Amino acid sequence: MNSFNRHRICMVSDFFYPLIGGVENHIYQLSQCLIDRDHKVIVITHAYNDRVGVRYMTNGLKVYYLPFKPFYNNAILPTVFSTIPLIRSILLRERITIVHGHSSFSTLAHETMHHAKTLGIRTVFTDHSLFGFADLSSVLTNKVLQVSLADCHHIICVSHTCKENTMLRANLNSSKVSVIPNAVDASAFTPDTSLRPSSSVSDEIVIIVASRLVYRKGIDLLIGILPKILRKYPTVKFRIAGNGPKEIDIREVIEREGTEDRVALEGPVHHDQMRNFLNSGHVFLNTSLTEAFCMAIVEAAACG
Template sequence: MGRFCVAMVCDFFFPNIGGVENHIYELSQHLLMKGIKVVVVTHNYGNRKGIRWFKNGLKVYYIPRLCVFRHSTFPTLIGPIELLRDIFIREQVNLFHGHTSYSTLVHEAIFTANRMKIPCCITEHSLTGSGEIGADIINFICRWTVVGVDQVICVSKACQNNYAIRTKMDPNTIQVITNAVDVEQFSPRTEEEEAKREEEKRRQHRENHIVVTILSRLTYRKGTDLMISVIPQICKKYDYVDFYIGGDGDRRIDVEQMIETEQLKDRVITFGNIHHSKARDFLIKGDIFLNCSLTEAFGIAILEAACSGLFIVATNVDGVPEVLPSHMIKLCDPNTISVFCGLSWAIENFHSFNARMFHDELVPLYSWEAIATRTISVYKQSVNVTRKKPNDFIKRFFQMGAFPGILFSLHLIFFSMIFLIICGLSPAKLIEPAINYPSPVDGEKEIAHTSKSNWRLEKESQDSCIGVP
């Protein structure tokens, strides 16, 4: 049997830029360094289709799917069964790890993984409310698909409580594993960079110049409207403060209109999308980092900015207060007056902060090495869970009510029939295992091969009987 293999599945991955995408990549890299094989399954991005290779042999499948909203794929209720089954067999996947409930591909791939008896765990990165049609649909689907999940991970306690409410799970059964930051990539300005910046200030005769940086998607949920209302007031009050804005989104045109209307072209500069590899170079251009999110499960950009030596001003929402110690951040209510007062306080007291020391304080608190180790412990628990039988699923479905019970049970029967037909038309023994990229490390693997999912089945009767290739 080959190396233990984890399939990371999500609609959101590079070249798209975001916290989920970076989380999947960094976690995958550190799992690879621990001797675990990782493959990523996502949808195609334009002409980026098929198989691509990333650092340390990270294999990414860009499968053909139709995107309908913010890179989330069109829901079909069954998903690309044949393609997913083929990938899981070919790569000899031992564990399925889905990311974020906003990914349609994750929900649909769980069905296939369940039929193949693959242990499943998911990581929830987002907060979702209720009372709106879109949110209620997502919550309804989460309650459905979580039945087939063995372990749930959330990135913050706020996210844990939110997910428990949405899925009616016991919050004590949901594990909290935070995001982390690449401490080598995010560090304060070097002495040379600091000297160069001070020289630039003197050349421009702006020794007291302060730059507020913003790195975020420019959307309503990320507080772009709030940011737009605060920036002109700050610029009017402090003529030595400028703003650098990184990111893109449907509210970018509103930002550009504000700059034009308030005549702030020289003081508010937009940079568009910032690739994650260049995020540190952008952040160290500033002195204070502003986050205006109206809802935030964790706030990885806040952590990256603090590691880069910036003082943080952020809205006091959801998981944000959990990210940093109190001396590194000024928390504000999510309204214009509070954010204006908080940012004003940070500007006036800026020279009393020793933000360059934040990096050393945060390194032991947030490391991908520790996150990968904790995630592996969750994988072990998932592998050792007894696989559910069809009647176990049906019982759980009817616990949600008569209508969901009937609806989901009919889907289970329909899906199982299609799956068995595919197994008959394309037997597992005819699918050639993929050649493994050499492991970046030697020695013992972090997970013993105790999984009940054995892809080297000798009898084809088992394939058609239990749905495991």
């Protein structure tokens, strides 16, 4: 690739490693693919506990953990002005030519895109979730999205349904929006029935859940069906991967029902261990309310 086509790209989102999830993995994998194509890529995110400053990942991927603490649902407090000095300094120092924001929920993505536009840097935004139009949270988020994407150079959606949803929410022209479905490395997610309980030995059925344990992932639905399924089907067990504020509610249900031996809370499962985790069950369950293209479902399908 000649130098004329080489870009200096800034990926930005409140959601990145060490947090585990679809957006985080998408940003990392996309960055690695762009680095392989000879582009320069950096990532901007907020601090995670004591992880503050500059870190380097595979292939020299440079990650800026800015000294801003998450305010709500792992996103920073929206202020616009307090982030200007640091972000402006990074964008100019790294000579960024494209800023790529991820997730409608990410305050940092919207603010960095705004600062980039004042510096004449081109902006791209990827929307990963579906939203409604009626509840207060959706109304506020949609207004922010409408302002943020009004002069964004291009928007990427992960499914055709997501495109329709984003266009309605942000009042966008279809020519500004492209659909690029999420991809899964099929060589990394392959079936392995030896990891599942043998049907010839027992009638045990293991249901796998892999999700951030928050309201928008439909965890309230999961909490509602857990006791009903466990009472009706004595051979069913659950393995739940992920963490979040709803974890305590799940633990309360487990203790109330006395099913500690049938529901295992595994905590965060790293992506390199996800294949074995998915293969350890028979059924994959997703209850998300906002999923536009669930990576975990595709990975589970690839594992059979």
